[in-house]
Amino acid sequence: MIEANTPLLRLVRTFWPLIILSLALLIIVAIVDFTGDIILAQTLVEGLVRIVIVAALYIFIGNSGIISFGHIGFMMIGAYATAWQTCCPYTREMFMPGLPVYLLNNTHHFIPAILLGGLLAAVAALITGLAIMRLSGIAASIGTFALMMVFYSVYLRWSTWTSGASSVVGLPTTTTPWVGYVYAVITLAAAFLYSRSKWGLALRASRDDEVAARASGVNVFRQRLLAFVVSAFFCGMAGGLFGHFLGMLTVDSFHLSMTFITLSMLVLGGMQSLSGAVVGVVVLSFVIDVLRRLETGVGNFSIPTSSAEVFVGITIILILIFRPSGITGNAEIYWPFKADVSASAAMKRQS
């Protein structure tokens, strides 16, 4: 058995869940890249973008215990902010005539554009979080829900900047499997580091017992706000990736069903663990993909149109009935070799 006594091994063990998750995704991406199957690659990129979203959701929801229905709003903010900088130089004025002159005439590179998109989402989270993070429990969840609706309604009507109810098309499709992979790993690393940081610890303490956390000097409001802003930043980036995956944007895609599918992925995997976030995305993306394929027909066999969605809904209900704390039961992937008890106990977080 491997004893973790060299500094390198100790490091590996500390970051074990992150390493395993990145390697597993790497293998999947490499295989898909090797097969060259275009449809499979599409499914993969969609899944990787969802990993970014769900890992970002985990930063706030997993650590604070507050279900947020608002993060898809931040995703939308990031998506449009990125599109303002990168979209369709020749038709930009047609889709979004209200943009300031600078944005109409300049096109930014994808990477700074996406970072700025994330930043704008983070600023929006900071401003709104100053108010909403004062709420607790179900009132906080409802507040974030209302927030999502505010963002949605504003973007839907603000058509000179967003094309409103119609779509912005012609975004460069920059998000390839490898690009998606890099962003997914960066987000997972950020989520992992955050949850192991002193801020992550303090926030989880407030999740498990708010009164006790306050009593031991944790400023619950400030910790929540920090997590809210950080997770909004990554949601914003996910929005940018999403737009550059589809090549187009509509406000309608950032509404209830996206909110619901991503939250389901988080809850299905196990809301309080990062591994759960990834497992939830992989499992649900897989189920959705298989059903979509069945819907279009495999050989002579096909299932009726939109029965895929019906099965997805039923799958979510069944998993929540039979595994209320998710597929991973809220545990992280832990060091598989014989290790001292304290370390492995530290890896497996208590529910």
Added chain:
Amino acid sequence: MDYIIQTVISALSFGSFYALGALGIGLLFSVLRLINFAHGDFITIGGFALIVPSSAVVATVLIGGFHPVLLVICVVAIVIIVALLSYFLVFQHVQNSSPATMMIVSFALGYTLQNIILMIYGGRPKAVNIFPELTGQVQISDGVSVQILQLVIIAVTWILLIALVLFLRRTKVGVQMRAAAEDFRMARMLGVNGKSVIALAFILSGLLAGIMALLFVTQTGVLTFRMGTPIMLFFFIATVIGGMGSLVGAVVGGYAVGIVSVVLAAVLPGDIRIFRDALVFLIVIIILLGRPQGLVLTKSAKDRV
């Protein structure tokens, strides 16, 4: 003056409709702590029950062609059955989970129901015409005329409210339900059957949804598989504003939302009016910040929220 009367009646009728919806959600929240996002889809099902299941472009009326009394009974019965099934097949098995998990389950249920409708009936909107005589106007004084349906909505709402109050105050099961809403565990320890009380709440909530389906389809004349979602959002806001779990609060919240949205539509200048929905949700956030328990405070809501 005419304009004001028309606006008032319109606000009252919107408010009544939202109050009924908020009650349907509030009833379930009070006994089960469930925010049922599938409630809007119960209403959709009530609407689609009127026509023959098929994806044909032109809808063929089925129940919609029955004698009015039979029509109402059939639609309401179908929605009640759907509500009961959703309790026994789904919610019963997650009733000890956190409210947030139950909310996601209800989302999943709504999503499933919508797609079942889509699968059976197809995605095209379908025209259905029931109770056409109600969509006419009636003269209530010189030069002031209002839609009959608006008056019917207000009347039906108040009849249902009074019936509900009598039921909750005067009948044995009604009193048991109020007790269970306040302290579910204590009520059970005194022998109140928890399952029947919750089932009853689902029946009442289905009854309200069925009647609302009829009112809504009479008003719009169209069926779409997603028609429940936007109205559900307003019911939800109304419930939150009134105070989760308080039935009086649900009614107050319903009227508040109805009146605010009609008044905003009437007074806002044109280019801001398009942002009305955003304003309504902003008001929700402001109310939450000021009174996280809602406008009408109940003891049970205080313990729960």
Added chain:
Amino acid sequence: MLLSVDNITVHYSRLPALREVSVFVDEGEIVCIVGPNGAGKSTTLLSISGVLNPTSGDITFDGKRINGMSPEAVARAGISQVPEGRHVFTTLNVEENLRIGTSIRQDRSDIEKDFKKVLEIFPVLAERRKQAAGKLSGGEQQMLVIGRALLTSPRIMTIDEPSLGLAPNLVDRVYETLLELRKDRGLTLLIVEQSSERALKSADRLYVLRSGQMQLEGNVADLQDGEKVRQAYFGFEESTTDDDEVAF
């Protein structure tokens, strides 16, 4: 034996709140469980009532196994609990609160008789019949919940800290009432208290529970000097510290 709790272990999360606890109650007895805060007394009563499920052990009532039964089924079987902290339905009026107690009964005429009797025992409740129960004083609420539990017509009533938050003279009244009820109707009582003083006066038998484990069981007649109870209550280490301030 009317009620027997046999070696039950109860968990809230991972740590057990009760470890192999046994209690038995004979028909017509008054049995008292005492113990310090967090001993597991309320947990014991909630397990009997079916609110909590023991991870091991059995609870039998009148020869039938009742663990795993729902709270309402346990209530129907004839066990009525007055839980810690009163739990009146504040938005219901006094009469409605009492009527909830009768929801499991079919014997119409007896219900009315019992209803009158409860109002006779607690005349305050008769005066306040139509008033919201939330507006009653603490003592009145305590009477209401006892009356309400009585109206389920139980064979055994379990009461969690009847003296909590009551003035001493009111505590006396509650206990007098309970003793009378036993005399008049042969009611069996299982009472939980923090202090053993009252238990030693009124009960037939006494259990001492501490840290989830049963420390002592005995007839009250044999425990009158209090030393054994004191030792069981505080554990042996502390028994030497003769602290008069601690009225246990």
